[in-house]
Amino acid sequence: MELSPAPFFEDVAGGPAGGQAHWLMTSDQKRIRVGHWRPVGRAHGTVMVFPGRTEYIEKYGNTAQEFVNRGFAVLAVDWRGQGLADRLLENPRIGHVDHFTDYQHDVQATLDLADALDLPKPWYVVGHSMGGAIGLRAVIEKGCFAACAFTGPMWGIFFTPVMKPLSRVTAYWGTALGLGERTPPTTTLESYVLSQPFDGNMLTRDPDMYRMMQNQLNAHPELALGAPSNRWLRESLDECEWLMEQPAPKTPCLTFLGSHEQIVDRKAIRARMANWPNGTLIEIPNGEHEVLMEAPDVRGPVLDQLARHFRANQSNGASKLVST
Template sequence: MDVVLHETDGNPVPGNHIAGFFQGHRGAKLRYAIFRAPDPVAKGTVVLLHGRNESIEKYYETINDLTARGLWVATFDFRGQGGSQRLLKNPRLGHVTRFSDYVRDLELFLEHIVLPDTRLPFYLVAHSTGGLIALAAAPRLANRIDRMVLLSPFVDLGGQKLSAGKIYVLSALLRWTGLGRLRLTSDSPLAPFEGNPVTSDPERYRRNQEILRAHPELALGPPTARWLYEAQSTMRKVSNPAHLASIMVPTVMISPGNDVLVPFASQERLSHYFRAAQFVPVPGARHELLQERDRYRAQALAAIEAFIPGSDEGPAVP
């Protein structure tokens, strides 16, 4: 099957790219793309990790920002979402058997796609669930990733009717009784802008909704109980001070002050034990910093640009 990167009005596919599938952990078929910078000399490669219910298409604007400053971008859709293989008969359910499957997929992506097909040095930029995956993988990334940026990392569960603790107990009970594929919540991929928790920018929100209207096969519905259990178990693991102390990759954590999905206080608390990380708050911003209004998004991009120097700090690779 041909690999297609979709475009919509106002959201064209960035040029100078290749796209394909690679084989993830246990044979999962995962869609990826590499976007080359227009510069004849590469300043390095950003490995871009999305959040839950996101796809490559949502990040075209950010990809253009990064390639415009001489960086290549390598990215892929996580198993069970976007243009990658879905894991259940109902393709709208967000599911994973083990959260470590995501980590192994990232390692295979670095080994089989990023290392042979892109340019050193390698950096990692991860949003939300991608940030949780990066934190889980980080102790083993020191020899491959030079620097890491985490945006609104998914280290706690907020914005739900039940407390995070009650959701953990309920999801664990369903998993242990063989009902882990049931969903605990309902949501709509085409929710109205008013009252949304992810961005205060109506135009970027409209653009992202238009992607799902035009290509509903990219959309994902609510997570299963198993997904919630696995995610929260991983949050507990990565929040352990011993795990954080084992991370040697220099990191910047950029956290929106008005994040209700991943409470700001939880992100700030994790940073206190994260010796390799510098904490950068963005007051007033909502969860999706790279989809936010310019006043907030520009702060996040400035922090990324200041921290990821590419060849400005070392030899360029043609």
């Protein structure tokens, strides 16, 4: 694989020294960006961070530092349609995907890069929110992760009783009527963290982490993303239904759920984990959607548990690279 350097905004990432980013071309000809960090000395393996919708590599600089401190290499990806990856619509602020399974092309390109860079095995995955949906399918289909973990995974989308039927009508009928590239009613093209004050936000209870997200987008507005398209919403609802129909994989799993979760469906997460024989669900009291972006007294223990989970499963041997 020929490596092509990509921009990496180390000024706002706050991650370990020596972080690098690369451009990758997927099998369906979309350009994505992948970043990685390595620890000094022998590594326990590589943690692949699968971010959520609207997110980007630099947002996980702090998480990368924490994992590197615990002896892991780290890789994170800008999915198609966000970060510095190819935006898919004329308006770059609309989050869009043609088919949710298209993200698996991004996963495969990322795995190919990890193999080309000889990132230490075994490989593990942490999927957050939308990345939790992408990651669960990858765990089911790829067979290359020794263990997996999820934080606020999007195995269902939370809607209020009033918004649930309206959202489904918008997603399915809007797309069927040729409005798939439009955004749902009441949504905005502004970035959530720039339009929503800290008070009342649904992401974190840590003002410092919220300020970090705001500073990153103010410094590099090209990373910002607003509402999803109707097509993205329809594809996501279909993917969540498919995921919930699948039997739990044999891969050891650790999932974290904030007790105040208001973005993804808590019932879906509890149901999925209740049927995962080799899985554990930990609920974080007073936690919001992003437990890895909570205050140090919350995210520190979460990261410790993730590190123990991965080290305990080093010998699983599920480190083959599955090509498609």
